[in-house]
Amino acid sequence: MGRLFLIDLEENFYSCKNCETPVALANHLLSRDYQCPYGRAYLFDKVVNVLDGEIEEPIPESNSTMIHLFCVQCQSIVGFKFVLAYDEFRRYREGKFILARLKILVPGEYSNMPALEDV
Numbered sequence: 001m002g003r004l005f006l007i008d009l010e011e012n013f014y015s016c017k018n019c020e021t022p023v024a025l026a027n028h029l030l031s032r033d034y035q036c037p038y039g040r041a042y043l044f045d046k047v048v049n050v051l052d053g054e055i056e057e058p059i060p061e062s063n064s065t066m067i068h069l070f071c072v073q074c075q076s077i078v079g080f081k082f083v084l085a086y087d088e089f090r091r092y093r094e095g096k097f098i099l100a101r102l103k104i105l106v107p108g109e110y111s112n113m114p115a116l117e118d119v
């Protein structure tokens with residue numbers, strides 16, 4: 001966290017939509033079936049090149065408290081980290097990460113376009 005990792009470009013990775021910095025490897029994808037305040041989101045076991053936000057925010061629709069994750073390169077919001085799940089059923093999410101589909105590029109996708117929503 002907080003350090004720019006060099007990633008083998010042969011690997012499939014998800015990257016920041018704003019600056020194309022790799023933020024997660026396809027190997028660490030757990031689920032594509034998530035929702036976050038920015039819409040559809042992917043759940044990851046591990047992420048790279050992101051900074052933790054400082055404020056824990058309760059997100060009622062997810063029954064969790066989360067913190068924002070920022071791209072280490074351009075400081076755009078890329079998703080959230082689950083800090084606390086309110087029920088036993090969702091406990092497995094704690095310490096895991098979701099990246100908003102709107103904020104990232106999937107493997108093979110490239111863009112010079114700015115993110116659709118400003119930070």
Ligand SMILES: [Zn+2]
Binds near residue numbers: 019072073076
């Ligand atoms: Zn970025």
